[in-house]
Amino acid sequence: MFIGAQVSLYPMTSDFVDVIMTGLEALSPYEADLRIETDDMSTLMVGAPEPLFAAIRDLFAAAAKRPEHVTMHVTFSxxxxxxxxxxxxxxxxxxxAQEQSLSDRQALAAQAVVQAPDLGVGIDVQxxxxxxxxxxHMDEIYGCIDFLKGSGTFHGSKNFCTRLRGDAGAVFETLRQAFLRFGPAQGHVTIDMTASANSPSLR
Amino acid sequence: MFIGAQVSLYPMTSDFVDVIMTGLEALSPYEADLRIETDDMSTLMVGAPEPLFAAIRDLFAAAAKRPEHVTMHVTFSxxxxxxxxxxxxxxxxxxxAQEQSLSDRQALAAQAVVQAPDLGVGIDVQxxxxxxxxxxHMDEIYGCIDFLKGSGTFHGSKNFCTRLRGDAGAVFETLRQAFLRFGPAQGHVTIDMTASANSPSLR
Structure with missing residues (x-):
């Protein structure tokens, strides 16, 4: 199994390099557990889902704690x-997960979101x-959507995607659970994700 | 069949609202052919692939003609x-496409990229x-990668994605061909795409 993500942080400010550097500092605790390689378009992170989603969460939370509007795109695979x-x-x-029914996986996913840490940073995700x-594949997708609707982070359905809103801790745990508990355990599953914080559209 | 995209433009400047407005003006010629709805995270565009990809190309090209670093994320479906x-x-x-072999589709895709208009704006895509x-599904993916490698816009493979580089005209035609000519004609196909222009990393 190969698990990883391509991550891009987009601060909507002329000081974008500074915001990106602030975010990258938050990755330090994860450098031993993840392979991290940056080029001009994105940062590749490869490793187990536990540190992978925590690192990406902390990267975005660090940038979102600043006042500027910031977004992030991640391709998980x-x-x-x-x-x-x-x-x-x-x-x-x-x-x-290979041995678990869809309803068991939905219950375990919901429990994990309840236990997620609170980071004190509100974010939007689709x-x-x-x-x-x-x-x-649609059975697993609809099973995942049922889980999302009861997750406490669900913020609505859109064409092609689902909105989440809440604390960065609960939102990224929701994403990790969707990624791990739905679709064949040994199959090919990906997530196309966009996060946003401090958007002037919401003020 | 339902075809569309969720589009987000991210200018890396404190004047981001101004850059986004410049980009949105480029959508005017397409308003009759596409359903366009904007919320705080993305703009939904629904319609046939011909105007859909042209509109998104012109949106990004208009923003990329300005000096600021700008990126865009699109989910096509x-x-x-x-x-x-x-x-x-x-x-x-x-x-x-339903009646065409993989090799026929590869040849038609390559021909379409050659005939793409030149917009005079260099961009990077993954x-x-x-x-x-x-x-x-992997037969179609590998068939698409063969097409990409001969498209003239191929710029390398990365984990989970493919890099393209070139004029916005050729690059977006390459994307449209990948989207239309590979995978079952009546099946569910998506693209997770990130574009970048004027990146300081490349100066």
Whole structure:
């Protein structure tokens, strides 16, 4: 299994380099657990979902604590057949999911969001979950949407995606649960996610 | 068939509202052909792929002609089983694709990129093509990658995505061809795309 993300932070300010550097500092605690490589368009992070989602959450939360409008785009991927197996990506949640029914996975996902840490940073997210190479992908998608509606972070459905709103801790736990608990445990699943904070449209 | 996109423009400047307004003006010629709805996170555009990709291309090109660093994220979707049929999204290219072999589709895609207009704006793109609900989705993905490598806009492979670089005309035609010619003609196909222009990382 290969698990990772391409991450891009977009501060809507002329001081964008400074905001990006503030965000990148928040990644320090995760450098031992993740492979992190930056180019001119995005930062690749490869590793197990526990540090992966925590690192991306902390990156965005650090930038969002500043006053400027900031957004972030992330492409999450697990199980892509074109990527090599990587032992650092091993994930017990995924291994256990193979034996669990959809309703069991929905209950475990909901419980994880309740236990998420509170970071004191309100954020908006919209995302799409994609399940590839499976004939019944919409069953898993609808099962995931049911979980999202009861997660406490659900903020509405849009064409092609779902809105979430809440504390960065609960929102990123919701995303991690959607990513891990839905779609075949050993299959190819991706998330296309956009986050936003301090938007003047909401003032 | 339902075809559309969620589009977000991110200017890395404190004058971001002004840059976004410049970009939105470029959408005027397409207002008759597309349904366009904006909220605080993205702009929904629904319609046939011809005006859809042209509108998004012109939006980004207008913003990229200014000196500021600007990025854009787009989620393209066709054939999502959860969306209603919409006659305005009818697309002859897709209807014809049902009868065409993979190699025929690759040749037609390459030809379309050669004929793309030159907009005089150099841009960078990275994107992922997702083909859902099909057992052989990787055959279509690898067929698409072969097309991309010969498209003249290919700029390298990354984990989870492909880089394109070139004039906005050729790059967005490459994206449209990838979206229309690969994956089942009546199936659910999406693209997760990020564009960038005037990045200080490249100076």
């Amino acid at each position: 697990r199980g892509c057949p074109g990527e090599p197996d990587d032992p650092s990506c091993r994930c017990e949640t995924l291994e256990q 995302f799409s979950l994609y399940v590839m190479g499976s004939g019944n | 066709r054939g999502c089983p959860g969306e209603p049929d919409d006659p305005s999204c009818r697309c002859e290219t897709l209807e014809q 994107f992922s093509l997702y083909v859902m609900g099909s057992g052989n």
